[in-house]
Amino acid sequence: MFGVVKDDRSKKRLGNLQTRRGAIKTPVFMPIATYGAVKNLSPEELRELGAEIILGNTYHLWLRPGLEIIKKAGGLHNFMNWDGPILTxxxxxxxxxxxxxxxxxxxxxxxxxxxxxxxxxxTPEQSIQIQLDFGSDIIMVLDECTPYPCEYEYAKKSVELTGRWAERCKRYFNKKMDRLKKEKRPLLFGIVQGSIYDDLRKKSAVQLVKLDFDGYAIGSVANAHEPREYIWKVLKWVVPLLPENKPRYMMGLGKPEEIVKMVEYGIDMFDCVIPTREARHGRLYVYSSTKRPAACERRDARGEVLDSSRFSGLARTIKTDFYQTLQITNSKFAKDMRPIDENCDCYTCQNFSRAYLSHLFKIKEGLGLRLATIHNLKFYLQLMERLGGRRKEKSAQREKSL
Structure with missing residues (x-):
């Protein structure tokens, strides 16, 4: 179900997650389709960008358009015309x-x-049933997301509640999937909670591992205004307790430099609104290097660039200056006839100039939002490819089929 190539000298993993609608290469970034649509893009454009899986929001889809309409359409895939895997x-x-x-x-x-x-x-059972009715390929258990700040006693009770709900979700899921062959079933992921407390995070992880989920997510980290340093603390507490043969998903986090570092910690799956939200505000991502991001390069004694599949510890060389953001509405871009990124092969960069996008944003033309979103998602998907070393597996890494 999940084959992983693990770097012997770091926690970084290259994986292959098998779902009932095809395999997903990890590390993977999942564009967010909150209401069954990635903002400003069609499913066909997502395919052309190379998106392998998207994320839908159960809460919003349940309320609008509602379960009845999605079921009538034959499930969420048919409703939105997306034939790839969907995580809800x-x-x-x-x-x-x-x-x-x-x-x-x-x-x-x-x-x-x-x-x-x-x-x-x-209820936990109802949440699972809704996602089953959607036809989701990866289903998340119902959990309680703690606020910040969060008192220890509240967080403790929350972890206990999340554990009981996870058990109910697993029991209900198994009952519903009892007659289906394993390859026809969706996957079910547990979610580690525990706020900013190491013992509670560890307790939550141990509880979920005992329930033997198909994968494990880490929730409520810097999503509720916790200081960003807790990202790395939580990963240090939790990741060593998670099985190596199961995918690991960091929910809702995704600055480019954070993704790079989280991959080094052994995280496989990511989602975030940042690339699409920033695109809508005219902020576009561009790699600093003219060849490869400086952060993703290592050179030998002669100064030659080594392919990333030939070395480990990638994130140790990462700096936050491996990319920059362009505020396309700035006046300096009004006459700039270069593409957003001269080395990007997305539709936007191959066909339009910075000046044209600047013009579209200034006149509030919707095409500008679409072109900006195409580019930013391409940046993120390309980042995942580069972190994966373009999957040249004739490297010094050892392969595990787990």
Whole structure:
């Protein structure tokens, strides 16, 4: 189900995650299709960019357009015309962000839809069933996302609740999938919680590993305004406790330099709104190097660039200056006839100038949002390829088929 090539001298992994709709190469970045659409892009454009998997939001899709319509369409894939794998979250993060409009109990969570005032009740079992009805390929368990700051006693009770809910999710999932062959089943991931407390994070990880999920996510890290340094603390606490033969997913984080470092920590899967959100604000990512990102290069004694598949410890050489962002609305780009990135092969860079995009943003033309989004997602997907060393596996790495 998950084959991984592991670097002997670091925690970095190159993986191959098999889903019922095809294999996914890891490390992988998942563009976010909150309502069943990646903002400003069609599914065909996502395919052309090289996206292997996308992420849908259970909470939002459940409320709009609603489960009945998606089921009538034959599932989320048919509804949005995407034939690749889809990961859906459980809805937990969005529900628990409604702090003034929800009540938590052992049974589940009651919340009020802020758009129409209607009350809903979501149980662990119901969250799984909704995702099954969507036809999701990777399903996330329902968990409680802790706020920040979070008192220790609250976080402790939350971890215990998340553990009980995870067990219920697994039991319900197994019951529903009992008659399906393994290769026809979606995958089920657990989510490690525990706020900023090392013992609680470790306790949560151990609980979930005992339940033997198909993969493990790490949630509520710097998503609730925790200091960014807790990203690395949580990874140090949790990753050593997770099985090597299962994929690891860091939820919701994704600055380019953070992804690079998280790959070095042994994380395989990422999602984040940053590339699409920044595109909508006219901020475009460009590699600093004219050949390869300086951060992704290592040279031999003669100064020759070595392919990244021939060395380990990539993230140790990474600096935050391996890329830059262009604010395309700045006046200096109004007459700049160069592409966004001269070394990028995306549709935007191959066909349009910085001056043209600057013009589109200034007149608030929707095409500008689309072209900017195409480029930023290409940057992120290309970053994953480079972190994967272009998968030249005739390297000094040892292969594990786990």
């Amino acid at each position: 979250d459980s809805g937990g993060f969005q529900v628990f962000s409604l702090s003034k409009h929800r009540k938590i109990s052992d049974e589940g969570v009651e919340f009020c839809n802020p758009s129409d005032g209607k009350k809903y009740f979501l």
